[in-house]
Amino acid sequence: MTLTIATSLDDILAGLAQGARPIAGGTDLVVGSRQGKGSLPDTLIAIDRVAELNTIDVGADATRIGSGVTHARLMTDTTVVEQFTSIADASALVGSPATRNVGTLGGNVMNGSPAMDTGAPLVVLGAKAELASTSGTRTIGLDELWTGPGQTSANEDELCVALVIPNRPTASGSAYVRLEYRRAMEIAIVGAAASVEFDGDAIGAVNVALTAVAPTILEVTGLNGIVGSALDDATLAQVAEIASEQAAPISDLRASDKYRRHTIGVMARRAVDAAARRAAGEQIAVPVNRALGVGAVQ
Amino acid sequence: MSTPSNRTLNAVELQVNGVAYPVAIETSRNLSGVLRDEVGLTGTKEGCDDCECGACMVLLDGQPINSCSYLAVQAQGREITTIEGLADGDDLHPLQRNILAMGGVQCGFCTPGMLMSATALLERNPTPTEDEIKIGLSGNLCRCTGYAKILDSVAATAVEIS
Numbered sequence A: 001m002t003l004t005i006a007t008s009l010d011d012i013l014a015g016l017a018q019g020a021r022p023i024a025g026g027t028d029l030v031v032g033s034r035q036g037k038g039s040l041p042d043t044l045i046a047i048d049r050v051a052e053l054n055t056i057d058v059g060a061d062a063t064r065i066g067s068g069v070t071h072a073r074l075m076t077d078t079t080v081v082e083q084f085t086s087i088a089d090a091s092a093l094v095g096s097p098a099t100r101n102v103g104t105l106g107g108n109v110m111n112g113s114p115a116m117d118t119g120a121p122l123v124v125l126g127a128k129a130e131l132a133s134t135s136g137t138r139t140i141g142l143d144e145l146w147t148g149p150g151q152t153s154a155n156e157d158e159l160c161v162a163l164v165i166p167n168r169p170t171a172s173g174s175a176y177v178r179l180e181y182r183r184a185m186e187i188a189i190v191g192a193a194a195s196v197e198f199d200g201d202a203i204g205a206v207n208v209a210l211t212a213v214a215p216t217i218l219e220v221t222g223l224n225g226i227v228g229s230a231l232d233d234a235t236l237a238q239v240a241e242i243a244s245e246q247a248a249p250i251s252d253l254r255a256s257d258k259y260r261r262h263t264i265g266v267m268a269r270r271a272v273d274a275a276a277r278r279a280a281g282e283q284i285a286v287p288v289n290r291a292l293g294v295g296a297v298q
Numbered sequence B: 001m002s003t004p005s006n007r008t009l010n011a012v013e014l015q016v017n018g019v020a021y022p023v024a025i026e027t028s029r030n031l032s033g034v035l036r037d038e039v040g041l042t043g044t045k046e047g048c049d050d051c052e053c054g055a056c057m058v059l060l061d062g063q064p065i066n067s068c069s070y071l072a073v074q075a076q077g078r079e080i081t082t083i084e085g086l087a088d089g090d091d092l093h094p095l096q097r098n099i100l101a102m103g104g105v106q107c108g109f110c111t112p113g114m115l116m117s118a119t120a121l122l123e124r125n126p127t128p129t130e131d132e133i134k135i136g137l138s139g140n141l142c143r144c145t146g147y148a149k150i151l152d153s154v155a156a157t158a159v160e161i162s
Helices: A009-017 A029-034 A078-083 A085-091 A097-102 A105-111 A119-124 A233-246 A257-279 B031-039 B094-101 B111-124 B130-136 B148-161
Strands: A002-005 A021-023 A043-046 A056-058 A062-066 A128-133 A136-141 A146-148 A159-166 A172-179 A190-199 A202-211 B010-016 B019-025 B057-060 B063-066 B079-081
Touching: A009 A021, A009 A043, A009 A128, A009 A159, A021 A029, A056 A078, A062 A078, A062 A105, A078 A085, A085 A119, A085 A172, A085 A190, A085 A257, A097 B057, A097 B063, A097 B111, A105 A119, A105 A159, A119 A172, A119 A190, A119 A202, A172 A257, A190 A257, A202 A233, A202 A257, A233 A257, B010 B031, B019 B031, B031 B057, B057 B111, B063 B111, B094 B111, B094 B148, B111 B130, B111 B148, B130 B148
Parallel strands: A002 A043, A021 A043, B010 B079
Antiparallel strands: A056 A062, A062 A159, A128 A136, A128 A159, A172 A190, A190 A202, B010 B019, B057 B063, B057 B079
């Protein structure tokens, strides 16, 4: 097998067109191969030194986050923390400092795990994935991208080069919380992201997406009923009920389906509450799990 | 790990603790294995081989990585720092001196990885809170000490160097 270190996006796309597979931090690919989940691809192209993939560009209508931006940067970058806070919440929970130093947003998204932490935040923020190949670039919704556990609709010769997120309205906030059994090197038992926008004192818009309760990240539907309501206990209880109803969890060694179905409601409720508090101007430090003591205790 | 489909060797130069080491390695070799078996620096340990325990922690351009699950060829052109790079000749690094003096070493297997994470932490944050130290070392497992003495020795070092 061979590994080439790319220095430009053109290098990468030419390599992929000839059958090479991309590697950034290797925190899924190399770890997976050492666990025996699969062998390493015969031809690898390292994409982590390409400057074009490592930018965060704030445009007039949308912000473009390069797929090579690491979790360590996402959890501290001012734009991400202030505007797309749920992504920072999620990135701060990924693995350990070592994982976050080399693990990337694009890697998390394209690995396609239903337990990916950045996925639910990206969904509630309305992100789209920009895919490039030697034949051109296309931008698709995440619901179109993720087709099953570990599966995406991207062609073999396509690289996810960026996630494009609409800029945020005023009086809005987002948050990501997850259930975890320990504070580091953890994978979500379940998790929930929420985005809330206020219209005066009432909820103007609300989006919720769920982690690790379906074959892909699950966007909750049917929340229109609470638009126009005040954010009170009854509203939050409704969010929890709807999220639990729509979840389609499995039982595995980490949790039973019943436990996941119950706790996803709790996480959804907490995510909406934290997002709303941020939308109202409260400063809740990243990650919400630590600031509010939502996750594992020490 | 699975047998590579071919055994082509790559001539690679790895920069470790400021010294250039030319090695001939297969693409599939992990960095910890190459550091131990080709470069000859055995301070870096392999524990879980699964990115969980942190015994293999080294610094890549100053930031901690799990070298058990990092391809050595991908480290070309980067500065690698291992536990052997901390002391200045016979003078131990303050972290090494403090962890010894404060009883933070028992079996010693986790110690190199702990100290590499601690080195990176103090480099970016010379005055960490207790919680920041815990987060900084959160990718390193110790099965002997109960962590208290390790955390104390990092805190003492922070006070000493700041």
